[in-house]
Amino acid sequence: MIEDTWCKGCGICAAFCPRQVLEIHHGKVRAVAPEKCVSCGMCELRCPDYAIYLVNLEE
Ligand code: SF4
Numbered sequence: 393m394i395e396d397t398w399c400k401g402c403g404i405c406a407a408f409c410p411r412q413v414l415e416i417h418h419g420k421v422r423a424v425a426p427e428k429c430v431s432c433g434m435c436e437l438r439c440p441d442y443a444i445y446l447v448n449l450e451e
Pocket residue numbers: 405408409410411412413414428429430431432433434435436446
């Protein structure tokens with residue numbers, strides 16, 4: 393789950409994702425390959441703005 397309002401597009405989550413699930417588009421993060429997500433929680437752990445958290449990346 394991505395909270396667009398809080399995301400500042402810093403790219404930290406994308407950099408820490410071990411499966412290249414996330415990319416930055418127009419200053420916001422997008423789950424470009426949700427099927428590759430292994431629910432490791434790194435994105436949630438590393439986001440400084442609590443803008444991304446695990447639920448179901450397919451939304
Ligand atoms: S939970 Fe999914 S999207 Fe987040 S860092 Fe892990 S593999 Fe990537």
